[in-house]
Amino acid sequence: MIKLHDLEFEPYISEKEINQAIEEISGKLNEDYKGKMPVFIGVLNGSFMVASEIIKRFDHDCEVSFVKMGSYVGTQSTGNVKTLVGLNQNLKGRQVVLLEDIVDTGNTLVELDKILTEAGVEDYKVATLFLKPEAYKKNIPVKYVGLEIPNKFIVGFGLDYDGLGRNLTQVYKRKE
Ligand SMILES: O=P(O)(O)OC[C@H]1O[C@H](OP(=O)(O)OP(=O)(O)O)[C@H](O)[C@@H]1O
Ligand SMILES: Nc1nc2[nH]cnc2c(=O)[nH]1
DSSP states (O other): OOTTTTTTEEEEEOOHHHHHHHHHHHHEEEEHTTOOOOEEEEEETTTTTHHHHHHOOOOOOEEEEEEEEEEEEEEEEEEEEEEEOOOOOOTOOOOEEEEEEESSHHHHHHHHHHHHTTOSSSSSEEEEEEEEEOOOOOOOOOOEEEEOOOOOOOOOOTTTTTTTTOSSSEEEOOOO
């Protein structure tokens, strides 16, 4: 059990399970993007760990960029997704892979969809380490999913509770 600010969290997803999920996503990306020179776009802050792990495993030429989006305060989505640092690369005609730590309500993806469409990408696919199917009700396809999880607030492996917990190497869920 660990405590972050006022809340207690218990171990939930081990490093081994996280690693297996990353290997699976990476294997598929290596097959699907061979010879295509994709641009990987990590969605900061949360995706820094998973983005690094996936990009390290990509065996072909690729480019890497980041955007910074934010919408969570405490354990809740505000529903108001802000672009904190936008794109600084021309993506016209490019094949993009968005790298996310988690897809929850999908509000962040809806905002990113607008940004990428406006940027004129050829296409984009979404890769996420975690997906909450009970919470995700948007129409944007999420092609590469590491692990589906119940609708519970988690921390670790990039995911925070009010700034803390991103450095944890396994994932914890809020203690019930
Ligand atoms: O599907 P959604 O409900 O939009 O949630 C997903 C987003 O929430 C988290 O980001 P957050 O807004 O907490 O910012 P952070 O990455 O800086 O922690 C996470 O990194 C995703 O980008
Ligand atoms: N830390 C954290 N951030 C999130 N952003 C969207 N869902 C979550 C979650 O379960 N935990």
